Amino acid sequence: MKSLGYEHLRRHDLRHTGLTWMADTGVPLHVLRLIAGHGSLHTTSATSTPTCTPSSAPANPSAPT
Template identity: 80%
Template sequence: MLRDATHWDEVVTKLGYEHLRRHDLRHTGLTWLADAGVKVHDLRKIAGHASLTTTQRYLHSNEQSVTDAGALLSKHLRRSPSGPQLRAV
């Protein structure tokens, strides 16, 4: 873990990632946690944000995440006999 921010530029240059900012890692880390299924309320606590709105700005869903969310909803609705039924068109 890199705790000494004074050496950040030196380290990323040596690795060939001069464009990388420490803040970018927060966005990536929170997005990966969300993709792993961590709830947004928990992500807010992990990030130390006061509001969910701030946390949501950090998350960058990809097309697969959106597709997976739709599949989860469809699975849930199929299990619920009294709920609406979805049909593929």
């Protein structure tokens, strides 16, 4: 990461971001646990908190309103 100019970014941060983005799209927690290789759902839920709720996310952002 440092060689790319991202001194502040760690691989672990990208892993967390990926899990969060997947949670945002509705990937079930038990599937995220398998992807992450976590031993428990508790660990996964602590590291992949969705950042939006289905009601606040547009179903089709390109659809006319």
